[in-house]
Amino acid sequence: xxxxxxxxxxxxxxxxxxxxxxxxxxxxxxxxxxxxxxxxxxxxxxxxxxxxxxxxxxxxxxxxxxxxxxxxxxxxxxxxxxxxxxxxxxxxxxxxxxxxxxxxxxxxxxxxxxxxxxxxxxxxxxxxxxxxxxxxxxxxxxxxxxxxxxxxxxxxxxxxxxxxxxxxxxxxxxxxxxxxxxxxxxxxxxxxxxxxxxxxxxxxxxxxxxxxxxxxxxxxxxxxxxxxxxxxxxxxxxxxxxxxxxxxxxxxxxxxxxxxxxxxxxxxxxxxxxxxxxxxxxxxxxxxxxxxxxxxxxxxxxxxxxxxxxxxxxxxxxxxxxxxxxxxxxxxxxxxxxxxxxxxxxxxxxxxxxxxxxxxxxxxxxxxxxxxxxxxxxxxxxxxxxxx
Numbered sequence: 001x002x003x004x005x006x007x008x009x010x011x012x013x014x015x016x017x018x019x020x021x022x023x024x025x026x027x028x029x030x031x032x033x034x035x036x037x038x039x040x041x042x043x044x045x046x047x048x049x050x051x052x053x054x055x056x057x058x059x060x061x062x063x064x065x066x067x068x069x070x071x072x073x074x075x076x077x078x079x080x081x082x083x084x085x086x087x088x089x090x091x092x093x094x095x096x097x098x099x100x101x102x103x104x105x106x107x108x109x110x111x112x113x114x115x116x117x118x119x120x121x122x123x124x125x126x127x128x129x130x131x132x133x134x135x136x137x138x139x140x141x142x143x144x145x146x147x148x149x150x151x152x153x154x155x156x157x158x159x160x161x162x163x164x165x166x167x168x169x170x171x172x173x174x175x176x177x178x179x180x181x182x183x184x185x186x187x188x189x190x191x192x193x194x195x196x197x198x199x200x201x202x203x204x205x206x207x208x209x210x211x212x213x214x215x216x217x218x219x220x221x222x223x224x225x226x227x228x229x230x231x232x233x234x235x236x237x238x239x240x241x242x243x244x245x246x247x248x249x250x251x252x253x254x255x256x257x258x259x260x261x262x263x264x265x266x267x268x269x270x271x272x273x274x275x276x277x278x279x280x281x282x283x284x285x286x287x288x289x290x291x292x293x294x295x296x297x298x299x300x301x302x303x304x305x306x307x308x309x310x311x312x313x314x315x316x317x318x319x320x321x322x323x324x325x326x327x328x329x330x331x332x333x334x335x336x337x338x339x340x341x342x343x344x345x346x347x348x349x350x351x352x353x354x355x356x357x358x359x360x361x362x363x364x365x366x367x368x369x370x371x372x373x374x375x376x377x378x379x380x381x382x383x384x385x386x387x388x
Contacts, residue, residue, distance in 0.1 A: 001155050001156045008112075013116075016029050017118065030125075034129075037116055047189070047264040049223075051076065053102070054094075054103055056304070057104050072111065076200045077093065077197075077198035079102060105213045131149060133167060139280075142280070157281075160282070164271055174276075177271070181268050183228055184267055186222070190219065190220050190222050191259040192220060192254035198214050211223045211224075211296060231265055234265075243257050268292055304336075312328060
């Protein structure tokens with residue numbers, strides 16, 4: 001029977017292609033997506049840019065998928081972390097660790113476009129789009145879903161990769177644990193006087209956190225996290241006013257910030273499922289956990305979900321087990337729990353540490369950044385987590 005994947009974002013598509021490649025096209029894969037490609041393949045769709053760590057890039061390459069991302073990817077060769085008004089900072093350079101890059105950055109809509117084009121060449125993957133799951137029937141030996149057009153699909157396993165507001169999780173009654181940071185993320189692209197030269201920046205203030213990632217054509221992708229009460233003010237600013245504000249908090253590391261693209265706003269919440277498996281169903285990536293963007297770990301954590309699930313399913317099939325057996329799903333859950341919890345706690349700690357206005361904490365953060373810059377052992381811990 002089939003493996004059913006709901007959600008044709010980067011996580012769901014990667015899983016579908018990985019299973020197809022590693023089984024040489026012998027497994028029947030059903031892929032269900034609610035949003036029409038005409039919408040999310042539009043050049044200006046949602047403005048989001050994503051970064052994959054070095055280790056994940058290598059693993060995706062091993063699945064014969066990197067050729068889909070390489071033409072649109074920009075390498076991060078250096079990361080600079082600092083706080084406004086502080087003498088503390090540190091940098092991580094790929095060359096120091098004998099690797100060609102720390103990560104690769106690409107625009108999400110371009111990545112989806114390339115992945116969707118690849119679907120046409122993958123005969124064992126059937127796409128249902130735009131379609132929504134309206135009913136799920138969990139049985140001892142199979143799972144059955146019904147789509148909004150009345151069509152029914154039967155399979156061994158249902159993988160929910162349908163994002164933070166997972167329809168599959170809702171239909172199954174799988175609950176969130178939510179943490180509302182009272183923040184929004186402003187996402188856009190900027191141009192600067194000086195070329196980024198593969199540099200990424202993480203910049204903190206007492207009220208905001210800013211990430212700047214290098215992307216193609218000399219642009220940099222900006223993610224600015226700030227108090228949600230500032231949304232109305234920032235929405236009303238013209239480009240000149242916004243650029244002046246941005247220059248003040250980022251500084252002149254790339255010279256003058258000369259241009260800003262359309263600005264998009266997104267609410268920020270940390271959401272974790274109480275349980276990510278149930279009978280013949282597993283939740284992965286943002287459907288299982290959605291993180292604050294401060295450390296850029298959300299997609300990387302989700303892709304590690306995908307790669308682990310792929311390994312476990314391939315091993316199960318080799319030993320005669322079925323994909324949806326509860327023992328198979330428990331094995332997946334057991335392998336993921338430490339990484340997931342550690343990444344969630346690390347991300348939450350960063351948010352609380354760098355969003356608190358306390359002068360004592362400000363001094364502590366300054367000293368901490370200086371220690372990381374001066375102590376190779378601390379940088380080695382960070383680089384290990386950053387590139388895995």
